[in-house]
Each structure stands twice: as structure tokens, then as C-alpha cells.
Amino acid sequence: MANQHFQIAIIGAGPAGMAAALTTTKAGLETIVIDDQKDCGGQVYRNLQANQKISPAYLGQSYYDGVNLARSFAGCGAICRPNCTVWQITDAHEIALVSRGKAELITADYIIIATGAIERPMPVKGWTLPGVMSVGGAQTLLKQAAIGAEDAVFVGSGPLLYLTAWQYIKAGLSVRAVIDITGAKQWRSAIPFAPLALFQPGMLAMGWKWIGDIRRNTEVINHVSAVEITGQSQAQGVSCTLLTGDKIEIGSNHIFLHQGVVPNVNLTMATGLAHQWDHQAHCWRPVIDVTGKSSDEQIYIAGDGGGIGGAKAAAIAGRLAASAIVARCGKPRFLAQLYYKLRHLHYLSIRPFLDRLYLPPAHFRLAQADETIICRCEAVSKADVDAALDSGASGPNQLKAFCRAGMGRCQGRSCGLVVQEMIASHTGQSMTETGYYRLRPPVKPITLAELASLEGPWPE
């Protein structure tokens, strides 16, 4: 059977993917949009259609900003494939996907990868205890199922942490405390970029409001040098050491961790696209040109997956990449491209400030205690990684063989950056020299029967 072919395949129906589809369909290009959730919206506008009906105010204006985009997307004429997981893109631009238990290969002239961001790992002692989850996970529960926890403690830094704590408070949930790890050093390096950030007064004002409301409603702890989650078989609380050396113990069974988001490079790396280490944002990002074109002429990357910018910047990046493709299909869009590029730069003007302010200090990026788990899937501790480094593992891929970090169910999606930085600080090499795990398909786990379905039904 011949593969189904499309002019444009967009992977990810978050703001970047939805906006890109508006442009490509308007230009008359046959467009397929693939997403692994049941509804469009991505993480930021997750479950928007359902929430819109009851419109809980606690989700905040920034969430409902997605309503118009989602509405236009629903009527744009793109072929939508929800509940559909992309697990590989081959050099021949075949997109391998799984939907309802069946694998398929489709092909496209152009592919836009808009797979967004993932949270930066935060390997504090005890982070794997039941009761601990990422702030992103806590926010997903709130958006998807209106589920929240009473007396939670938020630990870390970054806009998503403040937004989620604010949403918690607005939802009437009591927040026990917010432990903010942002240090004076971060402020010092960020302040010179504050004037540039003033191009985004709305965003600054919104952040200011979140933080103000949080301070009025719960205890905020600053000047923190170390954090540990206490408890044996379940999180019992947070033990937090202040710069003064004093210790604070806060009891809670729900601890939410977050120290920023990074581009989700799992698919782009597994596809073999060129990536570079971003020194400012301290993460990997795909190498893209001004329009989002990757090192593969046929593949574009739009939104947070190409570099963190937030939902509004992502939508513009989707428009920009799509216009560039439309232009290559013979319909020049010079003015549109220029307009989108300028708006994109305008949205990004706040990033130099935010990236520096919320770059977690090194001692929060790296685990401190020997027993802290680094790779959860294979239960590899900091001591195990250190031992592997001492016995000669010289890079992330060798380290896998030495101690199995990154070999488990998540294939290094959650420990990659921590492991890489541990190696770099051990060898003295730069993050670029150290490199990252070689990522292999399937980018997300698929079952044996799903994979075999390319061939036929599973034997009984």
C-alpha cells in the first residue's frame, strides 16, 4: 500500500502547530496536523474546548488567549489526527505514527515540527517519592480534570511555577508555601536586560501580578541554598536550607517542583537534525534559520521546540515557518514573513531577561546528595553516575553502558540534561563537547503489536 502523502505535515497541535495550519490551509496546501492528545491546544491550551464551556476564572486570561486560535483552527480545513503518536521521521521524510493501535507511514513535502517544551529536570533529594510531581504535571491535572491538592508546596522558579501557584490560589486551594530558588546572582545578570524586556510590558505586568497575589496569599521563601524532600515512602515535607545556614522544615504531602522549561528535542534529535547548545538558556535547541528551517531543507521547527518563547511567540513562529513554506511552494509572502519575523522578535524581547533570571543555579541543576536519584527509570543515583565517571565513561552514550542511566522507559527524556552536565563538570569539557544521548526511535514507546501492524495483524 502506498503511503498517504500530504503537502504539509504538522506535528503538534499547540499554538505553533495550529497557527501554522491556518497559514498553510489558507494558501490551499493540503495539511495534516498530528497530535498525541485528544484535543488541540498543546500543553499551554490543554483541554481548552471543555474548559471554555464553564470558563473557570482561576485558569487566567493567558489560558483563554488560546480560544480564538483554537476556533480558527477548528474551521481551517486541515486534516486533524488526534490521539496519534509520531515515533520516527526517516531521512526519506516518512513519518511513522501510531493511532488506535495501528502504525502507519505517511509522507509530506514539508514537515513542521511543533512539539513544544518539556520541563527541565530538578534532581533534588527525594524527588522520586510519591507525592512529588512537576509543576507542569500539577497544572495539567488542574486544566484537564480540575484536580488540585490542598497544602501543596511549590519549589523552584520560572513563569510556569508562578502561574500555576497563582492558579492554585485563585482556585481556592491553600498553598502551604512557595520556595523560590531565584538568587541574587540571577537578578544581577538579568537586570541589564530589563530595559529590553520593557518591550513586553503586558507580560511583565502579568508576572508581577502573579507574584504579588502569591505573596499576599502564601508564604514565599527566598534566599535558598539547598532543598531536600523528606519522607521515606511518601513525601512528608521539604527541608530547605537558607543562605544564612538556617534550616526551615515545611510539612506537606504534595510537593511540586519546577525550574524552567527547555525545548523538547526528542523528535528533532532522533530525526538527525543539527542541534546546538544554547548558552543563554542552558539547553539544546535545533539549528534553525530565521524562518524556522532546520538543517533538513524540508523540515521546519516552530514554537518552543525551536527555542523557548512562550505561547504567543510560538503562534507567530508557526505563522512564520508556514509562510516560508508557502513561499517555497510558489506563493511569495515577503511582507507577511517580515511582519511575522518582527512580531516574533518583539515577543522574544523578554527572553534575555527571563532566561537569565530563571536559569537555575548550578547546584540545583546538578544533584547534591549521593543518594539522589538521577535516572528514575533505572534507579541510578548520583553516586552510581559518579562511579561510572570515575571508571572512565567519557560521554553520555558510554555512560549508558556503564551505569544504565538513560536506558529505561523514558530513554533519558528526564535525566539527559542532568547527566550531561554531570559529565561536563567531571571532565571539564563544555556542554557542546560533551554532547547528548544518541536518541533512537521510537521517540515514544509503542507496543510490539502496534509496530508489527505495518506488516499485518498480530498473530493469535
Added chain:
Amino acid sequence: MARIAGPAATRPVVIIGAGIQGCATAFFLSQRGQPVIVVDKDHVGRHASGVNAGGVRRLGRDIAEIPLSVAAMDWWNQIDQLLDIDKGFHRQFYVKVALDNAGADLASRRIQQLHKAGFQHETWVDRDQLLGRIPHLTKSVLGGVLVEGDGWALPWKITRAFHDKAVALGAKFRTPVTVTSIDKFGEHWQVTTDAGVIETDIVVNCAGAWGGRIARMTGDVLPIEAHAPMLVITDRQPMFLQSVVGVMGGTLSFKQLDNGSMVIGGGKRGVADAARNLTQIIPAGLSSFVMTAGCVFPHLRDVAILRAWAGIEGYTKDDLPIIGNGGEAGIFHGFGFSAHGFQLGPAVGEVLADLVMARQTRVNLAPFSPHRFAVSP
């Protein structure tokens, strides 16, 4: 250029390639007091030796290869003592099951052929016996060809252990170091690398998929093709399998590791780009051998695949390895194992060490002679 090896009198043997063959050769030579330097363009066990399916089998081998495989098994049965490791070899049994009449016919012909050649290690087991030993096997199995005492090992662990032991015995490893030319210089050889020149009397080429390129530097034209056989590993499952399973007439290899994960290999090839050290997975190929696995173990329908990968391996025209002396004195080759060299590793290390030290080998190497590919003028 800087010299990275010692004076002429104590010139170490230079081994090119730190895969299992190179590491095992380094180990046996070091054990006999011969200084060696191993160079590799990447690192120990980076390619086929570190990432193969790990089958340790005599089952199904070309008749020419059986004596070498049997010799290797002597070492596998004492691998823990040999290399100071734990659970280096999972000694179980290896069976190729017949799923249909064609498979059963192949099996009986194979056993007859082996008997004629004087080998008794492969035996037929019928359906009931087989289901008794592997209860989860498909009920439609007809029987299989089985070798007791075959099994599996973790490829990277064994390759690394040969390296570690060789190092403990004095071998030097230089990685990543790329050989750029090998030149006759008076009575000895000059191996030029991107990290300096090494002078030596003896060069051993264990460069796997890159062995043809190294051979050419020594003046030998030995055709080799790089391919990338694909493998998948699954999520953990309760233990149900204490053997390695293949199929008659197919290339499946299926095993369950100690942690419950299953490694499924199928001989299906991805794309190998030896020049750039890259491989690519081909979804349709994966699908085909996973389907074969499903025919053997239908109960695994909903088990998740965690990762698919492919390693770059060198294949010869006749699928037999190249082991023996090159055209010029002081050159020895040991590569081109065509995806079945892992089990042979310890014996290859031993015979290459014998060749280097001009000793009689305990296995006849004639079928593997590099000269079989000699281009007639």
C-alpha cells in the same frame, strides 16, 4: 610528528579496532607478555561489538565456522574466571523453532548435513518437549533444532571486560585515535594516526566494518560491505524465558535479559553510513521481525518497545570472517564477521595471538584465509 610508542627493540604489536576481536587479541597477547597498543577511531565497543544482540551460539553456524565456534565455547564456559567478572555468560539453550512444514524440512536437512560432517551438537526436539521447556511458545510450533549450553551475554560488558583485563595485564589503549596510513618502513611498519606515528613490527587489523579500509593501507584488497542490522529492546516483563529463540528459515533472535527486558534482533538491516558513524532505523524492517517475534510469542502483544537501534558491522561476500595473515609479513587480519562474530571473539583473540607469535593455531583457519578474495590478475 610525535612518537607515541617506544623504541624498536620493544615495539608493541599495534591492534587497530577496540571491538571484541581487538580487545580479545590484546588480552591474549598481554597474557603472554607481548606488549600491545590498541587504537580505535571511536571508543571501546562503540559499534557492532557493543550493541549486537549478544547471542552466544554454536547453533546454525556455517560448517566451516563450527570448530572455531566450539573453541570459543571453551572460553565462554570459563569467562567469569578468565575476565574476573560476574555472570558474564548466561549458559542456557538456543533453539530455532520450526513454525511450519518448510521450517521442519529445513531442520531435518540441517541435522543430516551436520551429522554427515561429524557434528552432533544440534538436535531435533519435538513440539511437546519444546512446549514443556518454553511454555509461552506459540502452540502451533512443530518442534525445533536445539543446542544445549548455548546462551547469551551482554556484548558491551564482555568487550569492556576483555579491555579491562588487557589493560590490567599491560595493554595500552589509545582512543579516539584514527589511523590515516600504514607504511612499510625498512623492516618494520609505520602506523600513522591523527595522534602521531607508531612504529611496529606487527599490525593486527580488527577494524570491523572499517577493516577493508585498513587492509587497503597495508596493500591488501579485501572487499567488505558495511550494513546495520537492527534490534529492539522492550519494557520489562515478568521472567518467562530462560533460553534464546530463533526461527528455522528466518533470522530472528529473541532473548530475555535478567531485568526482564527482551532483546529482539532479526537480521533486518537499517541504513549504515560507516563514513559518518551513523545508522538509521527502517520502520518496515523493524515491523517485519517484530511480527516474526509475535508468531513465536503471541502473548507479548501489548509489551512496549523502548528503543530500536542498529550497529555498523562489516560483511564479507561469503559471510565468513577474514582471519589470517595479509600479503605482507607482519600484517594480520581479523574482521568481516558478518554479524556472527561476537561468540567467536575469545577464540579469534586466541588464534590471532597465536598467529602474531608464530604459534600453531588449534583451529584450521584455511576457510577464513584473506587470500580467498585474491583478485586474479
